[in-house]
Amino acid sequence: FRRVLFRSADAVDSTHETSGGHPRTNGASSTMSTEIDSIAVIGAGTMGSGIALVAATSGIDVHQVDLSSDQLERARAYHDKVLSRNVQKERMTEDEKAEALARISYCESMEDAGAAGWAVEAATENPEVKAKLFKTMSEVFPASAVLATNTSSISITSIATATGDAADRVVGMHFFNPVPVMKLVEVIKGLATSEETVSRTIALAERMGKTPIKANDRAGFVSNRVLMPMINEAFYAWMEGVAEPEAIDDIMKLGCAFPMGPLRLADFIGLDVCHHIMMVLYEELGDQKYFPCPKLR
Numbered sequence: 001f002r003r004v005l006f007r008s009a010d011a012v013d014s015t016h017e018t019s020g021g022h023p024r025t026n027g028a029s030s031t032m033s034t035e036i037d038s039i040a041v042i043g044a045g046t047m048g049s050g051i052a053l054v055a056a057t058s059g060i061d062v063h064q065v066d067l068s069s070d071q072l073e074r075a076r077a078y079h080d081k082v083l084s085r086n087v088q089k090e091r092m093t094e095d096e097k098a099e100a101l102a103r104i105s106y107c108e109s110m111e112d113a114g115a116a117g118w119a120v121e122a123a124t125e126n127p128e129v130k131a132k133l134f135k136t137m138s139e140v141f142p143a144s145a146v147l148a149t150n151t152s153s154i155s156i157t158s159i160a161t162a163t164g165d166a167a168d169r170v171v172g173m174h175f176f177n178p179v180p181v182m183k184l185v186e187v188i189k190g191l192a193t194s195e196e197t198v199s200r201t202i203a204l205a206e207r208m209g210k211t212p213i214k215a216n217d218r219a220g221f222v223s224n225r226v227l228m229p230m231i232n233e234a235f236y237a238w239m240e241g242v243a244e245p246e247a248i249d250d251i252m253k254l255g256c257a258f259p260m261g262p263l264r265l266a267d268f269i270g271l272d273v274c275h276h277i278m279m280v281l282y283e284e285l286g287d288q289k290y291f292p293c294p295k296l297r
């Protein structure tokens with residue numbers, strides 16, 4: 001007899017049923033609606049620009065915020081490129097593309113986005129930077145706004161301490177790269193996060209065509225607690241000469257149905273990001289098994 005964890009799909013928490021929205025267009029088929037008609041996305045890097053695009057194609061007005069005008073320009077070019085491909089693939093019309101682009105405004109200051117009813121932070125993975133940003137976010141956005149972070153590993157509870165009495169509105173809203181393609185949003189409840197904030201986050205993620213799944217506020221949440229040690233182990237396997245890097249990736253692709261091998265995925269995520277997340281796991285969970293492979297440095 002095989003030991004199994006789940007006897008059927010029914011045994012899994014129903015929180016994460018799919019909404020059925022198209023991953024690269026919009027997910028307007030949500031069963032729950034939210035009152036949100038505009039969001040601010042703080043940070044216009046890979047993740048921030050992806051989140052902004054998915055929100056805009058879901059009919060939400062977006063303020064894409066970044067201190068760097070160059071970064072905003074790159075985000076604008078990325079939005080145009082992905083939407084043009086959607087038109088070319090007949091997933092949307094030229095008019096729908098123009099409407100989506102018109103929903104995004106690009107601003108260099110958070111204050112310019114201050115009317116937004118929701119904020120998602122997708123800036124540098126640095127606790128001090130996030131603390132400063134969240135303090136400002138709690139001052140700039142309306143008292144009803146959810147203040148979400150796309151952090152991949154920093155504690156939601158500790159980020160929330162920067163916001164004083166807004167801590168109940170701080171939540172983890174963890175998207176995956178590339179955001180327009182990947183279906184998951186990991187929703188993380190900090191110690192002070194209210195149930196209302198969590199349910200509003202689930203509703204917004206569904207409206208964006210994503211599948212929200214809840215996780216608790218422990219280092220790496222679920223995604224990076226599981227993914228990063230696997231990537232780290234692939235680097236150790238390479239370092240110890242178990243196989244050449246190409247072979248490691250091909251074995252995992254062909255044998256375990258990964259879309260890309262763990263070493264290539266590490267490149268895609270960024271070796272610095274992988275190293276940083278492993279250090280968070282190592283320091284917070286206190287187990288030698290999380291020590292980052294020297295090859296990740």
Ligand code: 3HC
Nearest residue numbers: 082085089152175176177178180181182224259260265269
């Ligand atoms: N933005 C928008 N669309 C994109 C895209 C991007 N950055 N990258 C790829 N796509 C689209 C392509 O346009 C294409 O769509 P179309 O042909 O229907 O128009 C489709 O995705 C497939 O792309 P490709 O044919 O170029 O290549 P692949 O089939 O190899 O797919 C991939 C690329 C989707 C990136 C796939 O390799 C994959 O799923 N890789 C694994 C990604 C993954 O694991 N992400 C999670 C990273 S961990 C994370 O984000 C958490 C963080 O905390 C670390």
